[in-house]
Each structure stands twice: as C-alpha cells, then as structure tokens.
Amino acid sequence: MPKDNFQNKPQDKQRDTLFAKPQDMIVDFEFDDSVAAVFSDMIRRSVPGYATLVTLTGLLAEQYVRPKSRVYDLGCSLGAITLSVLQRIANIDCQMLAVDNSQSMVERCQQNLPEDTGNATVEVRCADMQDVEIRQASIVVINLTLQFVDPALRSKLLANIYQGLLPGGALILSEKIVFDNAQEQQFQENMHIAFKKANAYSELEISQKRTALENVLIPDSIETHIDRLRKAGFESVHQWFQCFNFVSLIAIK
Secondary structure, three states: HHHHHHOOOOOOOOOOOOOOOOOOOOOOOEEEEEEEEHHHHHHHOOOOOOOHHHHHHHHHHHHOOOOOOEEEOOOOOOOHHHHHHHHOOOOOOEEEEEEEEEHHHHHHHHEEEEOOOOOOEEEEEEEEEEHHOOOOEEEEEEEEHHHHHHHHHHHHHHHHHHEEEEEEEEEEEEEEEEEOHHHHHHHHHHHHHHHHOOOOOOOHHHHHHHHHHOOOOOOOEEEHHHHHHHHOOEEEEEEEEOOEEEEEEEEOO
C-alpha cells in the first residue's frame, strides 16, 4: 500500500466543553464516553506539539519495525498513534495491537481504522496495558499514558516491555513531566497554561480540569523516567522531543 494513498478515517470533532460550567463537586477524571466524544479536540488544545509528536512517532517507529514482529500501542485512546505508525509500516508484514482500558475509546479507535491496513494486521483490544503480554515486539509505544499508571507499578510495566522486545527493538515513551528546579517548573507550567488559554480554554476550565486530574495524572521528572528505563534494562535512551512540559524518549534494547 503506497503511503501517499493511505487514508485515515476522521476522528470525533466535537468541541470540548466538559469543564466550561462551574461544578459543585469535581470528581476524578475518567476516560468515559463524555471524554471520548471530545478527546480529539481536548488533546489538541491541551498538549502543546501534539500533532507533531504523533506524526514523528510514526516516522520514528518506521525505523525499528521488522517483518513478522509485533507492534504495540499501549493506551491507544482514539488511535492517533496507531494510525500514524500504521501509515508508515503498512507495507510491512507485522501484527499491531492497540490497547486501551476505556471501552468508549476502543470503540472509537476501531471506527477510526481504515478498512485496508495493507500488509499489517491491526487488533484493537479493551484491556489494562499492565495485563498485556508483550512478545516478539519490535516497537512499543506508550503515548501520554504511563502518567496514569500507579507510580509503584511503572517499573514493573517497563521491565515487562523490555523482556518482550526483540534485541534492537524500541520503546517510544511520551509524557508530561515535572522539573526539579522550581523556576524551570514555574516557567514550563506557565507556558502550558498560556498554550491552553491561546486555544480558548477559560481560567475556569483550566482550574476545574486540573482539580479533576490531580489524583489521576501523576507526572515524573525526565531524570526519573531515564533512571527507571535504565533499571528496566535499556542501555540506550534518547530524548528526541520536547515542547514545554511534554517530552518523548526512545529507549532501545
């Protein structure tokens, strides 16, 4: 399948207004049907550099995919990464598994997949990524998802991924991060807020969503990520992307 002819199905385009009105009680953020319906708009307006990150993840994955291997998108949501990677590897005989623990996300991801996936086969599965067996993998992608895993369980997940990767295989890990330096943290946080305001989120929306995510999204520093990856067994770790307080690393087995 020529890359130029690859057509992605359109994702949901509903406007995100989930936190636009004052809420008497703000509950912890969940990836339910209401979030899934507006997620495409939400993440575009909330994550600086997101479109570039998604596109380049596909390009990066293309360098490591092997015939007869497996490719994993853990925490696939609507399938943006799955589609980006698939666009680059559709000519390669491989198996791709997209996983998310939200049934609402999984259903929409399935709808967004093209009917023709070329030589690659794609399965979308509703499951906790911690329960997925990683085997014969040339590529594993965790895009803005590890931050939602209990910090005490993150090392075990990465160790399992390392064990399931083929030699020379790659883990692409993208996350929101925090900074040990207080001035750096304040600068990057302020720029993130400015980005969201520039995308027409109000002070109320930003504040209420922050509260909803406070106990759900727990970011690490870049140093913590690198240290955890090295302890999992990865000797080669590179930071290849950063936009304000969002980064992406590639760790090679």
